[in-house]
Every structure is written in C-alpha cells, then in structure tokens.
Amino acid sequence: MTHDKQVALVTGGNRGIGYELVKQLSLKGFKVILASRDREMGNKAVQKLKELDLDVSCVEMDVANYESISQAAVSINDMGGPSAPRTPRQAAESILWLATIGPDGPNGGFFRDGKQIPW
Numbered sequence: 720m721t722h723d724k725q726v727a728l729v730t731g732g733n734r735g736i737g738y739e740l741v742k743q744l745s746l747k748g749f750k751v752i753l754a755s756r757d758r759e760m761g762n763k764a765v766q767k768l769k770e771l772d773l774d775v776s777c778v779e780m781d782v783a784n785y786e787s788i789s790q791a792a793v794s795i796n797d798m799g800g801p802s803a804p805r806t807p808r809q810a811a812e813s814i815l816w817l818a819t820i821g822p823d824g825p826n827g828g829f830f831r832d833g834k835q836i837p838w
C-alpha cells in the first residue's frame with residue numbers, strides 16, 4: 720500500500736506527552752499510528768482523536784517486550800513490503816548509523832542518509 724502522507728509511530732501514545740504528540744503530528748497532516756501497550760486504552764485514545772477528524776490508527780505495543788514489538792511491526796505492514804521506498808538494507812544502514820553515532824555526533828534534528836533534513 721502506498722500513501723502520500725508522512726507516517727509517524729508514537730509509542731506510549733494513549734496518554735501524556737505521547738498522546739499530545741499524536742494529536743499535534745496528526746494536526747500537521749501526518750498519518751499517525753498510536754501505539755499503546757493496552758489495546759483498550761489505545762482504542763479509547765484513537766476514538767477521541769477521530770472525533771476531531773484526525774487520521775489516527777492504533778497498534779498494541781509494549782516497548783519492554785520484544786515479542787510485542789515484533790507483532791506490532793508485522794501489523795504495520797504499510798511501511799514496508801514490496802512498495803516500500805527503500806530496500807531493507809538501505810533502511811538498516813540509517814538505523815545502524817543512528818545507533819552508532821556516538822556522543823560527538825549530530826543530534827537535535829532529523830537525518831536522512833547521514834545529513835540533517837528539515838521536518
């Protein structure tokens with residue numbers, strides 16, 4: 720599945736800062752996936768945002784549980800697959816770069832291919 724909108728995944732999105740982030744990103748035109756470790760709380764939060772006419776969907780994810788993260792990744796299938804804009808190898812390179820950037824590397828911004836990009 721392809722989409723024109725930028726997609727954001729927000730963990731802990733059912734309340735607090737996460738919820739507000741979901742709302743603000745959605746208001747800025749992002750398609751937002753609200754991740755919540757409790758499905759019912761996630762659905763309730765999504766329902767509130769849909770009442771504001773926002774484009775938000777829900778996925779269950781406990782970031783302390785690898786199995787839960789894997790299941791969420793499988794269910795968010797419109798970020799990858801055959802129509803993904805990058806190969807898994809290209810995508811992994813960016814993640815590897817960010818994970819190994821070190822304390823003297825750039826921070827406080829958004830990066831693509833090792834260069835800062837506007838958001």
Ligand SMILES: NC(=O)c1ccc[n+]([C@@H]2O[C@H](COP(=O)([O-])OP(=O)(O)OC[C@H]3O[C@@H](n4cnc5c(N)ncnc54)[C@H](OP(=O)(O)O)[C@@H]3O)[C@@H](O)[C@H]2O)c1
Pocket residue numbers: 730731732733734735736737755756757760780781782783784
């Ligand atoms: N609020 C502030 O002024 C402030 C300032 C600086 C830093 N922070 C930090 O920013 C973070 C969020 O703050 P907050 O005020 O939004 O906190 P919050 O209202 O307590 O919300 C925390 C969120 O994280 C979720 N969460 C906790 N453990 C999780 C897990 N294992 N997997 C997935 N989601 C999990 C919670 O889900 P459940 O609803 O299921 O518990 C909830 O959605 C905290 O680490 C806090 O220390 C907050």
